[in-house]
Amino acid sequence: MDKLTKEQRHRCMASIRGKGTKPEITVRKFLFSRGFRYRLNHPRLPGRPDLVLRKYRSVIFVNGCFWHGHENCKYHVLPKSNAEFWQAKIERNHARDIEEQRKLAQMGWHCITVWECQLKPAVREKTLESLAFTLNSIFLKDHSVKRYALPKEEHAMAAEPYFSNE
Template identity: 75%
Template sequence: MDKLTKEQRHRNMAAIRGKDTKPEILVRKFLFNRGFRYRINHPRLPGHPDLVLRKYRTVIFVNGCFWHGHENCKYFRLPKTNIDFWSNKIKRNKERDKKEQCQLAAMGWHCITVWECQLKPKVREQTLESLAYTLNHIFLEDRKLRTYEQPNTTDSLMAAEPEAVYERKSQE
């Protein structure tokens, strides 16, 4: 049984943000300070990704461990009340996340998910540095040098004009 009244529970749930959450702002500040530029909550992409880095063809989702059902995470635990509702809701959220990431991948986007638990103070710096490394790696891989075959003939080294013969003037 819930310890809160229906109105109190409603107020609590309504206060939970979907945008501009603390973990999302941490990631945004880090990336901006590192020189990465992005758009937030792009409306035309599936799933409205939290961050869109067009230059890198990358989207970043900053997911809460509870709402997105982070497997094997100590911060994800189903409530003890209304178990059927919550398990179905989390299951639907996970299915929707997977579907949206598949759609984005089919459109040529790289998808990165940063979990709320990865931004806890003990592991925050490591997570953010890893994120910057991954973005740089994606950028370099997408723009890697492509080799091309150069013909191995001497014909291409010929000048268009006939060879000129120069004579020395003798000194008299």
């Protein structure tokens, strides 16, 4: 049974934000301090990713474990009341996330998902360092100099060879 009244629960759930969350701000501060520049919630990209790094052709989604259905995570626990509603809602969110990432991949974007549980103090530094490493690896892979082997050229002649009949 819920400890709050229906109005209190409604007010509580309505106050949950989708932008500017603590996990998102943690990632933003880390990336900015490391020299990464980004845009927030780009409206023309599918799913309005939390962070868009155009130079790296990458998008970052900072997902809450409960809202996006992070499997095998202690923060993804379904409420006991109205369980069918929450199960359906989280499954829709998860399916929508997969579809948005598929569309972004087709457009040539690299999709990175950072989960809320990966930003807890015990593992935060490791997660953020691996994020920076991943972004740098993507940049190097996409911008490396490609060396092509030139095919052997046969000397083409502009005119017939000159033979003297003497």
